[in-house]
Amino acid sequence: MKIDVQDLLTGKSESKIVSEDFNLKTLDFNNNEYSFEGPIHIEGTLNKNEDGIFFKGNIFAKVKTVCSRCLDEVVKDLNIDFEEEFNKSQDELGYTINDNKIDITKLIEDNIFLNVPLKTLCSESCKGLCPVCGTNLNKSTCSCDTQIIDPRLEKLKNFFNRD
Ligand SMILES: [Zn+2]
Ligand SMILES: [Zn+2]
Structure with a gap:
């Protein structure tokens, strides 16, 4: 998504308000695929x-x-504060001004990458899946014996049961 910044570069205007919706289907990150519900909204001031x-705003x-x-x-709702700079010459982040325009696609993706949770839980008290049958233990129960006996405790039990 490109934004024309010619007026700013020529000094015709001091600042420019940005408020745009951006459609991004999926992002792959750390072997997780993320998709988005509805458009991504970006707003801020150039x-x-x-x-x-200089671009300061929220995603x-x-x-x-x-x-x-x-x-x-x-x-998950993400509300990301960002501050980035677009330069006339190429820099290592790749935020450059080309043809009096800035491309904010990479900025949006980079900031989402930095802020997506690596591990997400549906709730802190999520009970997870039964390791034996795969039942979602938040939704139902199963009758698997998932009690794992520590081999050290097993020895101790035998010790007390010797006579
Ligand atoms: Zn869960
Ligand atoms: Zn089970």
């Missing part, structure tokens, strides 16, 4: 500084992912 354009997104314990779908 200002000229000595080297280029709002509803990211869909799965609970790390029970694998149910979870939708």
Whole structure:
């Protein structure tokens, strides 16, 4: 998504308000695929500084992912504050001004990458899946014996049962 900043570069205007919806289907990150519910909204203010354009604002997104314990779908609200600079010359982040325009796609993706939760739980008290039968223990119960006996305790039990 490109934004024309010619007026700022020529000094015709002091600042520019940005308020845009951005459609991004999926992002792959750390072997997790994230998709989004509804458009991603970006808003903020562009200002000229000595080297280029300064962009300060917020990104709002509803990211869909799965609970790390029970694998149910979870939708998380992201509200990201950002401050970035677009320069006339190429810099290592790749935020450059081309043809009097800035491309904010990478900025949005980079900031979402930095803020998506690596592990998400549907709730802190999520009971997860039964390791034996895979039942979602938040929704139902199963009759599997999932009690794991510590081998050290097993020895102790035998010790007391010797006579
Ligand atoms: Zn869960
Ligand atoms: Zn089970």
